[in-house]
Amino acid sequence: MSMTPQQLVAEAKAQIREVDANSAAQRISAGAVVIDVREPAEFDAGRLPNAVNIPRGVLEFKTSDHPALANKDAEILLYCKTGGRSALATLNLQRLGYTRPVSMVGGFEAWVNAGQPVVTGTTSFDA
Structure with missing residues (x-):
C-alpha cells in the first residue's frame, strides 16, 4: 500500500509523544537534549537555545x-x-531504543509564535 508523506507523519504522530512550545521550553530548562533535524541553512537562520543540528x-x-x-x-x-x-525522527529514535524522545508539535514556527527565545548565526555543521 502506497502512502503520502502526510500519512506517514500522521502514522508517526500516533506512536510518539509530542509537546507544545511552552512545555518544550520547560524541558530545555530541565536539561533535555535538543536536536534540530532541519537542514544546516535552516538551523543557522534561527534555532532553539542549546540545539544541536x-x-x-x-x-x-x-x-x-x-x-x-x-x-x-x-x-x-x-x-x-x-x-x-521531527515526528518521523522521534519515531525512528524510539525504534532504535531511545526511551524518552519527544517531538515539538508545530516545530520552530510554533516556538517563534509562542515568543520563545531564538538563537541565530552560523555554527559548525556537526553531523
Whole structure:
C-alpha cells in the first residue's frame, strides 16, 4: 500500500509523544537534549537555545557516534520547521531504543509564535 508523506507523519504522530512550545521550553530548562533535524541553512537562520543540528536525513546514522545521542535514556526534544520531520525522527529514535524522545508539535514556527527565545548565526555543521 502506497502512502503520502502526510500519512506517514500522521502514522508517526500516533506512536510518539509530542509537546507544545511552552512545555518544550520547560524541558530545555530541565536539561533535555535538543536536536534540530532541519537542514544546516535552516538551523543557522534561527534555532532553539542549546540545539544541536543533526539533519533528518542522517540522524539514524549518527546515533552511535554523536555525543548528543550517547545516552538512550536521556530526554531528547526533537524539532523541525513545522513538526513533520521531527515526528518521523522521534519515531525512528524510539525504534532504535531511545526511551524518552519527544517531538515539538508545530516545530520552530510554533516556538517563534509562542515568543520563545531564538538563537541565530552560523555554527559548525556537526553531523
